[in-house]
Amino acid sequence: WQCCQRQQEKPNHSLTLAAGNPELRGAGVTIAQGGVLPNIQAVLLPKKRKFDEKIVSKHKKQEEILNRQKEKEEAIKKYKEKKAVKMKALSAKTRRGQPVMAGRIEMLLEQIQEQCKDD
Numbered sequence: 001w002q003c004c005q006r007q008q009e010k011p012n013h014s015l016t017l018a019a020g021n022p023e024l025r026g027a028g029v030t031i032a033q034g035g036v037l038p039n040i041q042a043v044l045l046p047k048k049r050k051f052d053e054k055i056v057s058k059h060k061k062q063e064e065i066l067n068r069q070k071e072k073e074e075a076i077k078k079y080k081e082k083k084a085v086k087m088k089a090l091s092a093k094t095r096r097g098q099p100v101m102a103g104r105i106e107m108l109l110e111q112i113q114e115q116c117k118d119d
Contacts, residue, residue: 089103 086107089107090099092100092103094100
């Protein structure tokens with residue numbers, strides 16, 4: 001009578017033994033909380049195209065953001081250099097502390113020339 005009954009194993013390490021041992025798989029041995037080994041054909045699984053497209057678009061967005069940041073940093077650097085030159089010309093003083101007017105007049109001349117080009 002006992003030969004017809006199923007034998008139950010504990011799932012600590014016997015799961016790996018039963019999965020690799022064909023004698024235990026076909027002998028009616030049940031592993032408690034063992035589950036089923038997945039055997040899904042690759043044709044039935046959905047394609048990963050959408051996921052790959054999302055990854056590619058995400059990388060493109062990150063590259064665009066980095067490019068914008070670099071352009072912004074370059075523009076700020078250029079602006080600061082221009083501002084430093086302007087401040088140097090405006091803050092130039094003689095030995096007695098009087099402002100040097102030559103730098104200011106040159107700046108005014110440049111501004112007038114730029115306005116004439118725009119018109």
